[in-house]
Amino acid sequence: MKGKSQNKSRSDNISRTEKNGKGKNHQQWLMELRESEKLYRTVADFTYDWEYWLDRNGQLLYVSPSCERITGYKREEFIKKPSLVQEIIVAKDKGIWHEHRFSLEKKIESRDVQFRIHKRNGQICWIEHVCQPVINEKGSFFGFRVSNRDITERKQMEESLRISRSNLNRAQEVAHLGSWYLDLIKNELLWSDEIYRIFGVNLGSAMTYEKFLEIVHPEDREYVDDSWKAALDGKPYDIEHRIIVSGELKWVREKAEIEFNEEGKAVSGIGTVQDITDRKQAEEDSHRLREELMHVSRVAAMGELTAALAHELNQPLAAILSNAQAAQRFLMSEEPDLDEIREIISDIVKDDKRASEVIIRIRALLRRSDFEFTKLNINKVIEEVIPLVSSDSVIKNIALSTELDDKIPLISGDRIQLQQVILNLILNGFEAMMKVNVRSLCIHTTQNDQMFITVSVEDSGVGIEEKNQDHLFKPFFTTKKDGMGMGLAINGAIIEAHGGHLWAKNNPDQGATFCFTLPVCKEHSK
Amino acid sequence: MNESNPTVFIVDDDASVRKSLERLIKSVGFNAETFTSAEEFLSRKPYGGPSCLILDVCMPGLSGIDLHKKLTREEIPIPIIFITGHGDIPMSVKAIKNGAVDFLPKPFDKKELISAINQAIDRDVHTRKLLIEKEEIQHRLNTLTPREFQVLRWVITGMLNKQIAYELGVTEKTIKVHRGRVMQKMQIDSVAELVRLAQKVGIAPPNK
Numbered sequence: 001m002k003g004k005s006q007n008k009s010r011s012d013n014i015s016r017t018e019k020n021g022k023g024k025n026h027q028q029w030l031m032e033l034r035e036s037e038k039l040y041r042t043v044a045d046f047t048y049d050w051e052y053w054l055d056r057n058g059q060l061l062y063v064s065p066s067c068e069r070i071t072g073y074k075r076e077e078f079i080k081k082p083s084l085v086q087e088i089i090v091a092k093d094k095g096i097w098h099e100h101r102f103s104l105e106k107k108i109e110s111r112d113v114q115f116r117i118h119k120r121n122g123q124i125c126w127i128e129h130v131c132q133p134v135i136n137e138k139g140s141f142f143g144f145r146v147s148n149r150d151i152t153e154r155k156q157m158e159e160s161l162r163i164s165r166s167n168l169n170r171a172q173e174v175a176h177l178g179s180w181y182l183d184l185i186k187n188e189l190l191w192s193d194e195i196y197r198i199f200g201v202n203l204g205s206a207m208t209y210e211k212f213l214e215i216v217h218p219e220d221r222e223y224v225d226d227s228w229k230a231a232l233d234g235k236p237y238d239i240e241h242r243i244i245v246s247g248e249l250k251w252v253r254e255k256a257e258i259e260f261n262e263e264g265k266a267v268s269g270i271g272t273v274q275d276i277t278d279r280k281q282a283e284e285d286s287h288r289l290r291e292e293l294m295h296v297s298r299v300a301a302m303g304e305l306t307a308a309l310a311h312e313l314n315q316p317l318a319a320i321l322s323n324a325q326a327a328q329r330f331l332m333s334e335e336p337d338l339d340e341i342r343e344i345i346s347d348i349v350k351d352d353k354r355a356s357e358v359i360i361r362i363r364a365l366l367r368r369s370d371f372e373f374t375k376l377n378i379n380k381v382i383e384e385v386i387p388l389v390s391s392d393s394v395i396k397n398i399a400l401s402t403e404l405d406d407k408i409p410l411i412s413g414d415r416i417q418l419q420q421v422i423l424n425l426i427l428n429g430f431e432a433m434m435k436v437n438v439r440s441l442c443i444h445t446t447q448n449d450q451m452f453i454t455v456s457v458e459d460s461g462v463g464i465e466e467k468n469q470d471h472l473f474k475p476f477f478t479t480k481k482d483g484m485g486m487g488l489a490i491n492g493a494i495i496e497a498h499g500g501h502l503w504a505k506n507n508p509d510q511g512a513t514f515c516f517t518l519p520v521c522k523e524h525s526k
Numbered sequence: 527m528n529e530s531n532p533t534v535f536i537v538d539d540d541a542s543v544r545k546s547l548e549r550l551i552k553s554v555g556f557n558a559e560t561f562t563s564a565e566e567f568l569s570r571k572p573y574g575g576p577s578c579l580i581l582d583v584c585m586p587g588l589s590g591i592d593l594h595k596k597l598t599r600e601e602i603p604i605p606i607i608f609i610t611g612h613g614d615i616p617m618s619v620k621a622i623k624n625g626a627v628d629f630l631p632k633p634f635d636k637k638e639l640i641s642a643i644n645q646a647i648d649r650d651v652h653t654r655k656l657l658i659e660k661e662e663i664q665h666r667l668n669t670l671t672p673r674e675f676q677v678l679r680w681v682i683t684g685m686l687n688k689q690i691a692y693e694l695g696v697t698e699k700t701i702k703v704h705r706g707r708v709m710q711k712m713q714i715d716s717v718a719e720l721v722r723l724a725q726k727v728g729i730a731p732p733n734k
Contacts, residue, residue, distance in 0.1 A: 311584070314633060315543055315632065318609070318632035318634065319542035321636075326553045347545065391611070394585065395584050395612070
């Protein structure tokens, strides 16, 4: 098959062929035909894919040598045994082959299928099998020209792409986090499967920005839309908002980045949506729980205070009653001393106000409220607590004193919550001193630096046992017989919510000191 | 201040309570005097007339309870009415057992207070009367010789002169003379009267 003319240029061959029809002699014609056959045979033999020609009866007329490269079998083997093609197809894909053959018997047309074969060395190879009917100039069918292409690599890539897509999809499902792409020119919003799930929209439904907005909670729509418009102007887009999915409320967090073209026009956005409903729920629960615990601990602290507070009320009430009855006596005389009576009435008014102030203070302490941060002078906060415990300190024979830095800078905090902390620390101190003879408690305020102030409550009680040091601030830890173990844990939480820190230490001589820091109000940290 | 007029002393650390009580007590006709602390009251010179003390239980420094103990220890028998802002029942029971006239939880009504004051003053008048009587008996007792006092202690046991003479190892005649002098010095006529006087000043019969 190989001839000397193999290396001849193509233009030569063509020029000879053109001369072909113009009455050359037979010898010359045969030679030219042979040359031509050589040429096409060469073209066929050097084909990269595994090609063959099946005649109308299914006999192999031609097999390209590249079959060996793809299958490991030589072309002679295929020619000798045409069924070899079918035999090397992997068992699972034989059905594809049979169906393909059957359809070609019913209708002659160009068709392609994909299946796997066992190569001679046992490896598996993906084949793209294309059958092209061979029809001559007169329209007669001369069998099929078949191309088999090794597509193993492509298949592997497709598979790894599929795996990575499915992993991404599963990861998104696990994280409740979906991704999206918005083509701003076409207003085409592409969602990952997870977003469809989060938003409760049928998988694959065509989406637009407007359709997305419809799912957003009506109260949040304006906020989302404004944020998105700001993002288009170059602002960061990282928002949390609510959506309504089949009547149920969900919380999502959205983040996005915008792509701009050379003219600076926004062309597309890519972003994520995370379902944070559970986190929001947990946040709300823990917030409510903390509020409740704080309330409970305040009520508990009030219980301890009841005796002292009763005293605070009974004093003015006793004075009012005695004054009023003295006034009644004076009025019974023939010439009542009106000046005396006037003075009595003014004293009654004064004591009545004193009693109602006690009530207001108790009410304020018992009130359940959110944190209300205002600028505070911590000394004033402490001075308001002292009257609540001063009679308790008298009964318990405790010397209660304060050493307050009168140049202390203002802090930002919740007055009631801070009073609760101070009250609780004082009452703890009182309790710690019941078994000792020398009982003194002193509250100090000092400024540490530009940033922080410290409040310390120093007692002369039994101190903190070393084994308890680490557990002191843990919830439900208590050394008291009837304690709940929440006081210090809640105090710690309150102080931390103020940006400060609460700790305790034993004094060198006797007792313990509880200290907490609070950040100085920024405008005042000169 | 007229010391024959009953006086009410008020000790309370709360200025409002002090002032209002002073007014009320004066309005019903007693003298009233106020003190801000137990220590201040103790520094006052003793009062001669009938009086009582209105005492707050809880005060800085010496508490009302402490003052009561101190007065009892020093045999100053002023009747005490405790007042308190803490309605503490165990404390009130203890105070009454220790001799307080009354224990009034604040706020208290005028009627309760005046009734307690009247009771306290009555008790003080009575105590003072007893005290004067006792002083007089003591005064007479001081005129007895040691031997006469010894005989007195035997006489109040109800023994006959003969028996006493035997106990003391002297003659019956001697005892008769001593007994006569005792009755004369004590200004009484009967053994029964002697026994009553001895009881008032707490003279016990001799131990055998």
